[in-house]
Amino acid sequence: MHINTTRFGPIQIESGDVIHFAEGLLGLPSCRDWVLLADAENDSLAWMQSMDRPEIALGVVSPRRFVPSYQMRVARRELEPLRLDDVQAARVLIVVSKTERSITLNLKAPLVINLSRRLGRQVVTNGDLPVQYVLGSASPALRKSA
Amino acid sequence: MLVLSRQRDQSIIIGDNIVITIVDIRGDKVRLGIEAPTEIPVHRREVYDAIQRENLRASQLDPKDTRNLGTQNATGSASPPGS
Numbered sequence: 001m002h003i004n005t006t007r008f009g010p011i012q013i014e015s016g017d018v019i020h021f022a023e024g025l026l027g028l029p030s031c032r033d034w035v036l037l038a039d040a041e042n043d044s045l046a047w048m049q050s051m052d053r054p055e056i057a058l059g060v061v062s063p064r065r066f067v068p069s070y071q072m073r074v075a076r077r078e079l080e081p082l083r084l085d086d087v088q089a090a091r092v093l094i095v096v097s098k099t100e101r102s103i104t105l106n107l108k109a110p111l112v113i114n115l116s117r118r119l120g121r122q123v124v125t126n127g128d129l130p131v132q133y134v135l136g137s138a139s140p141a142l143r144k145s146a
Numbered sequence: 147m148l149v150l151s152r153q154r155d156q157s158i159i160i161g162d163n164i165v166i167t168i169v170d171i172r173g174d175k176v177r178l179g180i181e182a183p184t185e186i187p188v189h190r191r192e193v194y195d196a197i198q199r200e201n202l203r204a205s206q207l208d209p210k211d212t213r214n215l216g217t218q219n220a221t222g223s224a225s226p227p228g229s
Contacts, residue, residue, distance in 0.1 A: 013178070027196040027201040056205045096204065097200060106204065132200065
Protein backbone atom coordinates (compact mmCIF):
# COMPACT_ATOMS: atom_id res chain seq x y z
CA MET A 1 0.00 0.00 0.00
CA HIS A 2 0.97 3.63 -0.44
CA ILE A 3 1.21 6.21 2.27
CA ASN A 4 1.93 9.86 1.88
CA THR A 5 4.57 11.53 4.00
CA THR A 6 5.53 15.16 4.26
CA ARG A 7 9.25 14.52 4.57
CA PHE A 8 9.76 11.55 2.31
CA GLY A 9 7.01 11.86 -0.27
CA PRO A 10 4.79 8.89 -1.15
CA ILE A 11 6.21 5.58 0.02
CA GLN A 12 5.28 2.00 -0.69
CA ILE A 13 4.93 -0.28 2.32
CA GLU A 14 3.68 -3.77 3.06
CA SER A 15 0.99 -4.33 5.67
CA GLY A 16 3.50 -6.41 7.63
CA ASP A 17 5.69 -3.31 8.02
CA VAL A 18 3.16 -1.56 10.24
CA ILE A 19 3.96 -1.30 13.94
CA HIS A 20 0.93 -0.77 16.12
CA PHE A 21 1.09 1.44 19.22
CA ALA A 22 -2.21 0.69 20.93
CA GLU A 23 -2.14 3.87 23.00
CA GLY A 24 -0.45 6.12 20.49
CA LEU A 25 2.31 8.25 21.97
CA LEU A 26 2.05 10.80 24.75
CA GLY A 27 0.88 14.00 23.09
CA LEU A 28 0.13 12.06 19.90
CA PRO A 29 -2.61 9.68 21.08
CA SER A 30 -4.19 9.34 17.65
CA CYS A 31 -0.94 8.20 16.03
CA ARG A 32 -1.23 4.45 16.50
CA ASP A 33 0.20 2.97 13.34
CA TRP A 34 3.77 3.64 12.33
CA VAL A 35 6.37 2.37 9.92
CA LEU A 36 10.09 2.33 10.53
CA LEU A 37 12.10 3.80 7.66
CA ALA A 38 15.84 3.88 7.18
CA ASP A 39 17.36 7.32 6.74
CA ALA A 40 18.61 7.85 3.20
CA GLU A 41 21.94 9.34 4.26
CA ASN A 42 22.65 8.46 7.85
CA ASP A 43 22.91 4.85 8.88
CA SER A 44 22.78 5.65 12.59
CA LEU A 45 19.30 7.11 12.20
CA ALA A 46 15.88 5.78 11.31
CA TRP A 47 12.45 7.39 11.15
CA MET A 48 9.21 6.33 12.73
CA GLN A 49 6.67 7.64 10.27
CA SER A 50 3.05 7.97 11.36
CA MET A 51 0.59 6.32 8.99
CA ASP A 52 -2.20 8.48 10.35
CA ARG A 53 -0.57 11.87 9.93
CA PRO A 54 1.80 12.48 7.00
CA GLU A 55 3.55 15.36 8.78
CA ILE A 56 4.42 13.35 11.89
CA ALA A 57 7.71 11.47 11.88
CA LEU A 58 10.15 10.88 14.71
CA GLY A 59 13.87 10.44 14.21
CA VAL A 60 15.03 7.43 16.21
CA VAL A 61 18.39 5.96 17.13
CA SER A 62 19.70 2.98 19.00
CA PRO A 63 20.63 4.15 22.51
CA ARG A 64 23.84 2.11 22.73
CA ARG A 65 25.19 3.89 19.69
CA PHE A 66 25.15 7.25 21.47
CA VAL A 67 25.01 6.46 25.17
CA PRO A 68 26.93 3.21 25.57
CA SER A 69 26.08 2.92 29.26
CA TYR A 70 22.35 3.27 28.64
CA GLN A 71 20.23 0.79 30.53
CA MET A 72 16.49 0.81 30.36
CA ARG A 73 14.99 0.36 33.79
CA VAL A 74 11.31 -0.10 33.49
CA ALA A 75 8.46 -1.57 35.50
CA ARG A 76 7.34 -4.97 34.24
CA ARG A 77 3.81 -3.70 33.73
CA GLU A 78 5.08 -1.19 31.18
CA LEU A 79 6.19 -4.01 28.90
CA GLU A 80 3.29 -6.40 29.39
CA PRO A 81 1.14 -5.02 26.54
CA LEU A 82 3.96 -5.82 24.10
CA ARG A 83 3.51 -9.57 24.72
CA LEU A 84 7.22 -10.22 24.45
CA ASP A 85 8.23 -13.87 24.62
CA ASP A 86 11.69 -12.74 25.55
CA VAL A 87 12.39 -9.31 27.00
CA GLN A 88 15.85 -9.40 25.43
CA ALA A 89 14.19 -9.47 22.02
CA ALA A 90 12.64 -6.05 22.54
CA ARG A 91 13.95 -3.41 20.19
CA VAL A 92 14.63 -0.15 22.02
CA LEU A 93 14.66 3.12 20.10
CA ILE A 94 15.39 6.59 21.40
CA VAL A 95 13.54 9.58 19.99
CA VAL A 96 15.73 12.36 18.62
CA SER A 97 14.84 16.02 18.92
CA LYS A 98 16.66 19.30 18.76
CA THR A 99 17.02 22.53 20.59
CA GLU A 100 18.27 25.69 18.96
CA ARG A 101 21.86 24.55 18.93
CA SER A 102 21.94 20.87 19.85
CA ILE A 103 20.53 17.51 19.01
CA THR A 104 18.86 15.93 22.03
CA LEU A 105 17.79 12.41 22.92
CA ASN A 106 14.79 11.48 25.02
CA LEU A 107 16.37 8.89 27.30
CA LYS A 108 13.44 8.98 29.70
CA ALA A 109 10.79 7.62 27.36
CA PRO A 110 12.15 5.21 24.73
CA LEU A 111 10.03 3.40 22.19
CA VAL A 112 10.04 -0.32 22.81
CA ILE A 113 9.03 -2.57 19.94
CA ASN A 114 8.19 -6.24 19.67
CA LEU A 115 9.24 -6.72 16.07
CA SER A 116 7.78 -10.20 15.70
CA ARG A 117 4.30 -9.13 16.80
CA ARG A 118 4.67 -5.62 15.37
CA LEU A 119 3.62 -4.02 18.65
CA GLY A 120 5.15 -0.89 20.09
CA ARG A 121 4.84 1.22 23.18
CA GLN A 122 6.47 4.33 24.52
CA VAL A 123 7.55 3.44 28.03
CA VAL A 124 8.44 5.74 30.89
CA THR A 125 11.63 4.50 32.51
CA ASN A 126 12.42 4.60 36.20
CA GLY A 127 15.17 6.77 37.56
CA ASP A 128 16.38 10.20 36.76
CA LEU A 129 16.99 10.14 33.02
CA PRO A 130 16.56 13.35 31.00
CA VAL A 131 13.94 13.85 28.29
CA GLN A 132 16.47 16.16 26.64
CA TYR A 133 19.90 14.61 26.84
CA VAL A 134 22.19 16.91 24.87
CA LEU A 135 24.25 14.89 22.46
CA GLY A 136 27.92 15.66 22.81
CA SER A 137 27.65 16.79 26.42
CA ALA A 138 30.37 15.43 28.61
CA SER A 139 28.87 12.62 30.62
CA PRO A 140 25.78 10.55 30.14
CA ALA A 141 23.10 11.30 32.65
CA LEU A 142 23.11 7.98 34.40
CA ARG A 143 23.97 9.38 37.79
CA LYS A 144 21.01 7.94 39.61
CA SER A 145 19.17 4.71 39.11
CA ALA A 146 16.74 4.45 41.99
CA MET B 147 -12.84 18.28 41.46
CA LEU B 148 -13.97 15.63 43.88
CA VAL B 149 -12.04 15.93 47.14
CA LEU B 150 -11.98 13.05 49.62
CA SER B 151 -10.24 12.77 52.98
CA ARG B 152 -8.30 9.56 53.57
CA GLN B 153 -5.99 8.25 56.26
CA ARG B 154 -3.01 5.98 55.95
CA ASP B 155 -3.89 2.52 54.60
CA GLN B 156 -7.24 3.72 53.34
CA SER B 157 -8.08 3.54 49.64
CA ILE B 158 -10.29 4.92 46.98
CA ILE B 159 -11.53 2.87 44.07
CA ILE B 160 -12.11 4.32 40.60
CA GLY B 161 -14.41 2.33 38.35
CA ASP B 162 -14.17 -1.38 39.02
CA ASN B 163 -10.48 -1.90 38.78
CA ILE B 164 -8.36 1.07 39.81
CA VAL B 165 -7.44 1.23 43.49
CA ILE B 166 -5.38 4.01 45.00
CA THR B 167 -4.12 3.44 48.52
CA ILE B 168 -2.48 5.93 50.85
CA VAL B 169 0.65 4.00 51.77
CA ASP B 170 2.46 6.57 53.84
CA ILE B 171 2.24 10.20 54.90
CA ARG B 172 5.33 12.06 56.05
CA GLY B 173 5.34 15.82 56.34
CA ASP B 174 4.31 17.22 52.96
CA LYS B 175 4.90 13.93 51.15
CA VAL B 176 2.28 11.30 50.48
CA ARG B 177 3.11 7.89 49.08
CA LEU B 178 0.40 6.31 46.97
CA GLY B 179 -0.02 2.72 45.94
CA ILE B 180 -1.77 2.33 42.61
CA GLU B 181 -3.33 -0.85 41.31
CA ALA B 182 -4.59 -0.57 37.77
CA PRO B 183 -4.87 -2.82 34.72
CA THR B 184 -1.70 -2.76 32.63
CA GLU B 185 -3.47 -1.15 29.70
CA ILE B 186 -4.08 1.94 31.81
CA PRO B 187 -0.90 4.01 31.85
CA VAL B 188 -0.02 5.62 35.15
CA HIS B 189 2.43 8.50 35.20
CA ARG B 190 3.63 11.28 37.44
CA ARG B 191 1.97 14.34 36.01
CA GLU B 192 5.11 16.44 35.50
CA VAL B 193 6.86 13.54 33.77
CA TYR B 194 3.83 12.95 31.57
CA ASP B 195 3.74 16.63 30.62
CA ALA B 196 7.46 16.73 29.85
CA ILE B 197 7.30 13.66 27.62
CA GLN B 198 4.23 14.97 25.85
CA ARG B 199 5.99 18.27 25.10
CA GLU B 200 9.10 16.44 24.00
CA ASN B 201 7.20 14.17 21.60
CA LEU B 202 5.49 17.12 19.98
CA ARG B 203 8.79 18.93 19.59
CA ALA B 204 10.51 15.81 18.26
CA SER B 205 7.78 15.31 15.68
CA GLN B 206 8.89 18.55 14.02
CA LEU B 207 12.42 17.27 13.39
CA ASP B 208 13.60 17.67 9.84
CA PRO B 209 16.00 15.21 8.16
CA LYS B 210 18.44 18.03 7.50
CA ASP B 211 18.70 18.66 11.25
CA THR B 212 20.29 15.27 11.63
CA ARG B 213 23.05 15.40 9.01
CA ASN B 214 25.77 15.53 11.64
CA LEU B 215 24.24 12.93 13.87
CA GLY B 216 26.73 10.19 14.56
CA THR B 217 29.73 12.38 13.78
CA GLN B 218 28.95 14.66 16.71
CA ASN B 219 29.37 11.92 19.25
CA ALA B 220 32.84 11.05 18.05
CA THR B 221 34.05 14.63 18.27
CA GLY B 222 33.02 14.94 21.91
CA SER B 223 31.53 18.07 23.42
CA ALA B 224 32.28 20.68 20.80
CA SER B 225 29.29 22.75 21.81
CA PRO B 226 28.28 23.62 25.34
CA PRO B 227 25.31 21.74 26.71
CA GLY B 228 22.18 23.65 27.43
CA SER B 229 19.21 24.85 25.49
